[in-house]
Every structure is written in structure tokens, then in C-alpha cells.
Amino acid sequence: xxxxxxxxxxxxxxxxxxxxxxxxxxxxxxxxxxxxxxxxxxxxxxxxxxxxxxxxxxxxxxxxxxxxxxxxxxxxxxxxxxxxxxxxxxxxxxxxxxxxxxxxxxxxxxxxxxxx
Amino acid sequence: xxxxxxxxxxxxxxxxxxxxxxxxxxxxxxxxxxxxxxxxxxxxxxxxxxxxxxxxxxxxxxxxxxxxxxxxxxxxxxxxxxxxxxxxxxxxxxxxxxxxxxxxxxxxxxxxxx
Numbered sequence: 065x066x067x068x069x070x071x072x073x074x075x076x077x078x079x080x081x082x083x084x085x086x087x088x089x090x091x092x093x094x095x096x097x098x099x100x101x102x103x104x105x106x107x108x109x110x111x112x113x114x115x116x117x118x119x120x121x122x123x124x125x126x127x128x129x130x131x132x133x134x135x136x137x138x139x140x141x142x143x144x145x146x147x148x149x150x151x152x153x154x155x156x157x158x159x160x161x162x163x164x165x166x167x168x169x170x171x172x173x174x175x176x177x178x179x180x
Numbered sequence: 181x182x183x184x185x186x187x188x189x190x191x192x193x194x195x196x197x198x199x200x201x202x203x204x205x206x207x208x209x210x211x212x213x214x215x216x217x218x219x220x221x222x223x224x225x226x227x228x229x230x231x232x233x234x235x236x237x238x239x240x241x242x243x244x245x246x247x248x249x250x251x252x253x254x255x256x257x258x259x260x261x262x263x264x265x266x267x268x269x270x271x272x273x274x275x276x277x278x279x280x281x282x283x284x285x286x287x288x289x290x291x292x293x294x
Contacts, residue, residue, distance in 0.1 A: 068223070095280060106184070106269060106284035107224070114280070123281070155223055159280075166212045166231060166275065169282060171223035 066090060068172035070156050076178045079148060085141040085175045089158030096139050097159075097169055098131060100152040107155060113139060143177075151179045183207045184272050186285035195294050199257040203270030203285055206251065210272040214282070215244060215255045218267045227268075228255070260292045 069088040077083055089096050098110040109123040113133040124130070128146075133139040143150055153176050157169035185204045193199045201215075211232035216224035230237040230244045230253070237244050243256045257264055270285040 070223075097280065097282075099282075099284075104286070106286045107271075107282070109281050109283070112280050120281070157223075166229065166273070168214060168226040168229055170226060171216075173221065173223045 068156055068158055068170055070154075070172035070175050072175055073173065074176045074178075076180065077146060078180050080145055082142065082144045083146055083177065085143075085154050085156075085177070087139045087141070087156030087172060089137065089139070089156070090170060093158035093160055093170075094136065095159045095167075095169075096133055097157040098139070098141050099155045099157065101155060101174075102152040110141070110154075146177075146179045148179045151177055153177070181206075182285075183210075184270055184283050184285040186268075186270055186288050188288050189286070190289040190291070192291045192293060193260050195262055195292055196259045199255075199260045199264065199290055199292065201255040201257075201268050201270075201288050201290065203253050203255075204251060205253075205272050207272070207274065207283070208251070209274035209276055210283075211275055212273045213244070213246060213253050214271045215242075216269045216271060216284075217264075218269060218287070224269055257290075260290075262292050262294050265290055265292050 071086045094115045096113045099107040111131045112120040128144045131141045153174040155174040157171045159167040159169045214229040215227045218224045246253045267287040269287045271282040
């Protein structure tokens, strides 16, 4: 399909290891977002990319979290020195450029991250 | 501080009846509201949205109502079908501040019984 693609779908790792999560947005969508959903919670905004503009990193919970978007398409979310509280489902979304009009965000199926 | 609240964690309705899912918000800057539906092990799927310049938006069986004075919105599904059983999330954003950053409620699990 032509939806948002995320990999891996599941990741189990030991505390202290680094992990990389990948997101491939819908073709033509210039805006890309990362959220996470902890157990029993709503989605929590992490970071936003729009075209060549500087990303909005205001939702990243600590400096162990970083993200990049190369070539304006694929994005990678990296968590260094993982902690058990990082266990969550990490969701990526993309949307058309805002252009002053609200555009719905379309989500991938997420990466379920479990830190042992 | 939860800015978007879905106070009912679950709702059960009979097939064919109306499902009403509620959402309250506290941030008066919110001016764009969305409903998402989520099945287990899948990402949220966009259902319907409404801008604050409207008080109603309809799309097939789904209608969203917005009451700005009460800071309340609701999603009506009629008639409800068993395939509608899922978790429904309400989300909001504020275009004057950061119109891309969605704030989500914790979700309501809807079960439609055959």
C-alpha cells in the first residue's frame, strides 16, 4: 500500500542499548511527525519535520532521544542508552504541507519497543 | 495537565443503535479537532475532523459536533456496526501556536454488540 511504513514492527532490547526506529512517509507528504503511546495513555507528540525547516523537537523527553530526516523523506528516531520507561509504541505520521490549511495526519502501524 | 479528556474509557452499544463518544478540552486556543479510530496492533486511522468555524461536520455514518462555549465535542456513529468496535481517540491542535502538534485524549474503547 501507499501508507506510512514503519520498521521494525517490534523491538525488544536490553536496558542501556541504543535503538533506531525507521519511518517511511506517504509519498508527497512533506510533514512528518513522531509520537509515542505508553500503556493506557494517549499519543504524546515527540518531534515534527516540515520540508527544509528546522525540526520542532520540543516534545522529545530527554537528550537521549534524537531524530533526523534525510532527503526530506525517510526519518529515523534514535534512542540512546534506553531505559525501561522508554517502553512504548512509537508512531510516525505524515501529512501534506500545511499551507495555512489544516491537514489530517496519517499514521503508520508503529514500532512496539520493549526494554528489558 | 491533560488538555484533551475522554472521560469514558469504554462504551458498549447494540448494533444498529447510535454510538456517542465524548471529548472535552481545556485549551481555548484549540481550533482544529479530529477523531481517530484504532484497532489493536495498528496505527490510528483518521475518521473525521472539524474546524472551530463550524459546529457540525458529517461524513456518512459519522458526525462530529463541536460546542465551543462548553469546550466539548462529540462523535456520533449511526447506525453502529460490529466493525466499528475499536478505540476512538479525540485530538486537537491550535493553529495560532503550532497547528501541527496534535494533543490526544486517552481514548474510548467502543464495543458494538451484534
